[in-house]
Structures are given as structure tokens and as C-alpha cells.
Amino acid sequence: MxxxxxxxxxxxxxxxxxSLIIINVIxxxxxxxxxxxxxxxxxxxxxxxxxxxLGGFEYIKLITSTxxxxxxxxxxxxxxxxxxxxxxxENSLGSFKYIIFYFLVGIISGMTxxxxxxxxxxxxxxxxxxxxxxxxxxFYLFPNAKVLALVPIFYFFTVIPVxxxxxxxxxxxxxxxxxxxxFGKAGVGVAFWAHIGGFLGGIILVNLLGGRKKEIxxxxxx
Numbered sequence: 001m002x003x004x005x006x007x008x009x010x011x012x013x014x015x016x017x018x019s020l021i022i023i024n025v026i027x028x029x030x031x032x033x034x035x036x037x038x039x040x041x042x043x044x045x046x047x048x049x050x051x052x053x054l055g056g057f058e059y060i061k062l063i064t065s066t067x068x069x070x071x072x073x074x075x076x077x078x079x080x081x082x083x084x085x086x087x088x089x090e091n092s093l094g095s096f097k098y099i100i101f102y103f104l105v106g107i108i109s110g111m112t113x114x115x116x117x118x119x120x121x122x123x124x125x126x127x128x129x130x131x132x133x134x135x136x137x138x139f140y141l142f143p144n145a146k147v148l149a150l151v152p153i154f155y156f157f158t159v160i161p162v163x164x165x166x167x168x169x170x171x172x173x174x175x176x177x178x179x180x181x182x183f184g185k186a187g188v189g190v191a192f193w194a195h196i197g198g199f200l201g202g203i204i205l206v207n208l209l210g211g212r213k214k215e216i217x218x219x220x221x222x
Contacts, residue, residue, distance in 0.1 A: 045123030105133025112197025129194035136202025
């Protein structure tokens with residue numbers, strides 16, 4: 001299932017969510033113009049083995065790594081999820097708390113990955129761990145909101161509305177299964193435990209920062 005949008009009106013324009021998307025796009029454009037983007041990525045990516053050996057500046061990479069992406073598809077997928085789910089979480093927490101929340105879940109997701117793969121020298125990049133925290137917060141705050149999802153049925157695609165509880169619950173299960181199957185195995189290609197840690201961290205943090213569950217009401221017109 002691919003999310004297209006959600007049916008969950010926001011009160012205010014999501015300035016922080018929009019700014020995060022713009023920054024991610026700018027960083028991607030910049031790295032794409034470099035003669036050797038791999039060096040740039042390696043410099044600012046999270047490398048678990050370096051994190052615990054070197055310390056210091058390496059801890060900053062828990063944040064810098066969340067603004068790096070490997071390719072255009074990686075970037076578009078992450079920004080799509082952030083745009084769909086981030087605005088309502090930002091409205092619920094307020095912009096100031098939301099930016100704190102976003103960076104904290106980014107750190108939590110990165111630390112979760114680094115602790116499980118502590119000896120790995122493979123660079124880890126992407127906003128998906130922090131965005132997983134946003135998904136966890138949305139899962140808690142808006143379980144009854146509807147997500148319009150693009151679903152493949154045989155050779156065709158159709159758009160169906162599903163509850164956020166169902167959509168994000170399935171998403172989380174799809175992180176848990178390969179996460180446990182590949183537990184401790186470096187080089188899998190997807191940082192499943194960063195997603196798991198970010199999602200659970202998002203549920204906990206949104207409570208600590210004062211988020212409350214919201215009931216979604218709909219008006220239906222014939």
C-alpha cells in the first residue's frame with residue numbers, strides 16, 4: 001500500500017514540516033551536484049562503529065544523516081510520508097514542540113540502529129527513522145483518521161480509504177518481521193530497527209510532550 005493522502009483536516013499550515021521537506025530536497029540537490037557525492041555522504045552519514053569509538057562530532061551525525069538520501073526514489077518516498085502525516089502531528093504538538101520531537105525521534109531511531117549494529121562500518125542515511133517517529137505519533141493521536149492508499153489488485157491499482165490504525169499498524173509489522181529475521185546482520189540495505197525504534201519512540205515522546213488522542217469526525221454529503 002502506498003499512501004496518497006489522509007482525510008484529516010489541519011488547523012494551520014505546517015511550516016516546520018514544509019521546511020524539513022525543503023531542506024531535505026536542497027541537501028539532495030547539493031549532493032547530486034558534487035563530483036564525488038559518496039565522500040559527502042560518508043562524511044555526514046551515521047556509521048555505528050565510529051559512533052561508539054570516536055564520539056564527539058560523530059554524535060552530530062545522528063542528525064545530519066537524517067538529511068541525506070541515496071537516490072531520488074529514496075527521497076520522494078520519505079518526503080511523501082512526512083508530508084501526509086507530519087502536518088497533523090505538527091498541528092497537535094505546535095511548531096516548537098514538533099521540531100524538538102522530530103530531532104529527538106531522529107536521534108532515538110539512529111541510536112537504536114547503532115546499538116544493534118554496533119560493529120558495522122556501513123554508512124546509514126535517510127529521514128525514514130525520524131519519519132517513523134512521526135508515524136508513531138500519528139498512530140497514537142489519530143487512529144481513526146482515514147488514509148487514502150493506493151493498493152494493487154492483480155494487475156490494477158485502486159485507491160481505498162483505510163484507518164490510520166490499520167495502515168500504520170501494517171507498516172509497523174512490515175518493519176518488525178524483517179527486523180527480527182535480520183537482527184544483528186549488517187548490510188541488509190534497510191535500517192528496519194531505526195524504523196522500529198523511531199516508531200515506538202514517537203508514541204512515547206508525543207505523550208511526554210503533551211500530545212493527546214484526537215477524535216476525527218466526518219460529514220458525509222449525498
